[in-house]
Amino acid sequence: MEDAIRATYKRHPLLEFFRSLKKNFGAMAGMILIIFFVLLAIVAPLVAPHDPTILFEDALRLPPIFSEGGTSKFLLGTDDVGRDTLSRLIFGARVSMTVGFSVVFLSATIGSFLGLLAGYLGGKTEWFIMRAVDILMAFPSVLLAMVVVSIMGPGLMNAIVAVAVVATPGFIRIVRAEAISQKSKEYVMAAHSLGASPARIMFREVFPNCTAPLIVQISLGFSDGILNVAALGFLGLGAQAPTPEWGTMLADARAFISSDPWMVTLPGLCILVVVLGFNLFGDGLRDALDPRLKGV
């Protein structure tokens, strides 16, 4: 009897989704990593032992405390001009989270809008938008971002814009594909016959039903965005000194690769862990949101 009641009672889809997510070890691990770095970014000034831009001229290229010659004043050592590595890494979380959020915000907003237009309106609009997507996707992402940055000049803001431009086609494609499959559903026809305007149908009816793949893409967009902006920083086109950006720190440390390998190791490790967090979470989201993959 109880089973029968339970079978007819359907949980809220959101609750179902969280239950599914909770069972996924990878997704939970990813979420913990993301929460850790977000909190770190928020409280950076409180937990960082030093100002990340202060130069300690008597403490150049000190090794971390666990290495010979390290001091407790600089737990993870200092860089070539005497800035505290730990503080720079902590403030770097702030830069990276801002970068990820900005890239995703820009590319997801513009990408969803154009993807909806292409998918719902079809015809010439779709043809033009999809050709633009083809054109942008014909260029390797980092290369195109590099050219865009060289137009606007190097810097963190410009790197973010460039990477967002490169990330937009992915969002357009995903939202368009979903909009096309939603377009022929009955609820859209119902809205149409009730006299709803195309704009209303697109944004109020179709779009909310496109969110499942969009959310996954957003999570993966964070990792791509952080990785690409760090790559630009590494190539000298992203954040400029003294901004504590992990990719730029890596580029500065390259010269000391054989003498002070930890200077190279730490910033890259941070990039890897953050990106891994978003990828784990994105993977878990996909499993939880896509019923076809459930249990596989």
Added chain:
Amino acid sequence: MPNFILHRLKDMIPTLFGVSLLAFILIRLIPGDPAMLLLGERGADPEVYQAMRKSMGLDQPKPVQYLNFLKNAVQGDLGRSIVSKKSVTREFFDRFPATVELGLCALIFAIILGIPFGIIASVKRNSFFDYFLMGTSLVGYSMPIFWWGLILIIIFSVHLGITPVSGRINVIFDVQTITGFYLIDTLINPELIEEEGFAPFFSAVRHLILPSIAMGTIPLAVIARMTRSSMLEVLNQDYMRTAKAKGLSLMRQVLVHALRNAFIPIITVIGLMLGSLVTGAILTETIFSWPGIGKWLVASILALDYPVIQGGLLFIAFMIVTINLTVDFLYVLINPQLRK
């Protein structure tokens, strides 16, 4: 030929036009004056400057400039590099074999390890092996390769001293360019073999190891994950149960019956990855001073060498569009369901 290929061909033409137009516009948006850059110090004389602009076609209206650029590009003329004064096309093809050699080695590394990893993970699904291999793949997939390359250098070159840090071959060997692939050029030149034996060949191999690993890591992860999910789908099919019921060995079940049917998505994903390998090449070549297209483009962008950036963008985009079309075509060829 199925309609879908014809459609793709029809869409490819406006895409290629768009690509050339975008390359043309982007270059003109970069601040600075190419004629001034080319003249360098002597740019002060206005008459020489005007003559230079005229010879470069910069005095023409923009649409005319674009048509000229297109006309020349079709004939293989992409102008001259401001830095080296050499023809861009020439410079591109001088460096292209180095990038292809590295890219192929990276891809081979990724395939040789990625497919077995994916197979093991799928056959031993939900076991320790599965979790370990897929966890490692996700780490590989998240890898900032510009950092990974440096870590490989720290471990294998600085600490263990078994691999060189940069370049394609030890500079003491004078390898004549025949095919442009050092792995081949060091073996087919009888004089070189007589003088040095196989030392140049092994030097080329040792130089290739670290860059191939760095560049192949992300493709390796993608291939392993794709192989696993594609195999899992196949392993659930009825014919797999039949194969098992017939008493076939696990090896035969997996390799002959399952893998063959799981191959289509794996090949597709490998094909589509060729484009993103170029991004890998840009970062890998920069780290290992590999004299290929990627390093050349980075240097040109930093030096604002307009003709090279424009030509390089065009070449690479053209290559990627062609590769994607070929992948679609192969996809139809190997998938009987799409063949009509």
